[in-house]
Amino acid sequence: DVKALIDKLDKENALSLDEWEELIRGRCDQVAEYAAEIARQRSKEIFGNRIYTRGLIEISNYCKNNCYYCGIRRDNRQVERYRLSREDILSCADIGEELGFRTFVLQGGEDAYYTDQVMCDLIREIKERHPNCAITLSLGERSEESYRLMREAGADRYLLRHETADKDHYKSLHPQEMDFDHRIQCLYTLKDLGYQVGCGFMVGSRGQTPHTLAKDMVFIQNLQPAMVGIGPFVPHHETPLKDQAQGTVEETLYLISLLRLLQPKLLLPATTALGTIDPRGREKGILAGANVVMPNLSPISVRKQYELYDNKICTGDEAAECRHCLGNRMQSIGYELVVDRGDAPV
Ligand code: SAM
Ligand code: FES
Known part of the structure; x- marks a missing residue:
């Protein structure tokens, strides 16, 4: 039965494709609670009640x-387009270190303005000013050469969601010019270059x-990434998928728990999207086995413009200081934000 599969996953940290599919299909409240309890316990064994933070700068x-x-x-x-200048980004990092961040995530659309030269200069400068901080990049697909140069300049980590491990599913979510195999190749390239991926x-x-999700889990089982970011799909009113239903809190939490059982040391964020569809989504994410939060550190003036989906939280003036807000939220469930780079445990 399904609980036996959860025990097996917990013990062996691997399942077959068919077992994954059965496990994912078999979710009900009782099973999810069973998975969450073990996942939370595994997370506590490794990270205690310490939650890692990353300051997210949407460049x-x-x-x-x-x-x-x-x-x-x-x-x-x-959308009104914007890009942050070198000075803007450096000032976000300065403010961020002051607030207690020791990781900065530079995320953005695939914007040709940020050439290898621009990025490498920026990475070096951030590292010079904040030698005790880690830099995570999330800039989409780039060339191997580009990934190498940015790694040499000092970037530590790279986030590139694979989006789905099923090629046909990938094609149905992206226009033809976007290539599934290339995206997957990027992840392996990044790993070879020594990024925490x-x-x-x-x-x-x-x-x-459940079948495509089972493929996602097998893909992750093979890749053995340092981190996995999952959040619900939330429709955006100016996109072709505007009329699609959003993902559910329950399924997201269940998958967080399963990921924790698959890879106990995984860095697993309770995402902003989860906090958007449920006012206590991020707290629930932690209680399901997540151990990372990524407070917004972008300048307030541009936050509304980085709207990946409708009603994204933390975009108003009242959200100026997400680190404190999240600190309080974590405290309310018995966890604490720590001042730490939060590298992947070895
Ligand atoms: N351009 C980079 C890339 O492609 O990896 C980083 C930025 S991209 C906007 C970051 C992530 O946002 C995507 O990987 C996707 O999973 C997520 N995202 C985009 N639209 C979304 C939506 N409507 N609901 C939830 N997540 C979304
Ligand atoms: Fe941004 Fe709460 S985390 S306002």
């Missing part, structure tokens, strides 16, 4: 891609099934 909402689900896709003429996917994206 640009220009993007050359046209993903069907994404609010900053190229064809969305309604994060992959991930949206829960409840159009066309996702």
Whole structure:
């Protein structure tokens, strides 16, 4: 039965494709609670009640891609585009270190303005000013040469969600010019270059099934990433997927728990998207086995413009200080934000 599969996953940290599918299909409240309890325990054994934070700096909402689900896709003429200058980004990092962040995530659309030269200068400068901080990049698909140069300049980690491990599903979520095999290859390249790599996917994206999710889990089992970011799909009103249903809290939490059992040392964020569809989503994510939060550190003036999906939280003036807000939220469930780079445990 399903609980036996959870025990097996907990013990062996691996399942077959068929077992994964059965486990994912078999979710009910009772099974999910069973998985969450063990997942929370595993997380506590490794991380205690310490939650890692990453300061998220959304450097640009220009993007050359046209993903069907994404609010900053190229064809969305309604977004006001922005890009942060070198000075803007450096000042975010300065403020961030002051606030207690020891990791900065530079995320953005695929924007040609950020050439290898621009990125490498920026990475070096951040590292010079904040030698005790880690830099995570999340800038989409780039060349191997580009990944190498940025790694040499000092970048430590790279987040590139694989989005789905099923090629046909991938094709149904992206226009033809986007290539599934290339995205997967990027993840292996990044790993070879010595980055701590994060992959991930949206829960409840159009066309996702227990079978495609089982493939995601097997893919992760093989890749052995340092981090996996998952959050619910949330529709954006200016995209082709605007009428699709959003992903559910329950399924997202269940998959977080299963990921914790698959790889106990995994860095697993309770994402902003989860906090968007449920006011206590991030707290629930931690209680399901997550151990990372990524507070927004972007300048307030641009936050509304980095709207990947509708009603994204932390974009108003009242959200100026997400680190403190999240600190309080974590305290309310018996956890604490720590001042730490939060590298993947070896
Ligand atoms: N351009 C980079 C890339 O492609 O990896 C980083 C930025 S991209 C906007 C970051 C992630 O946002 C994507 O990997 C996707 O999973 C997520 N995302 C985009 N649209 C979303 C939506 N409507 N709901 C939930 N997540 C979404
Ligand atoms: Fe941004 Fe709470 S985390 S306002």
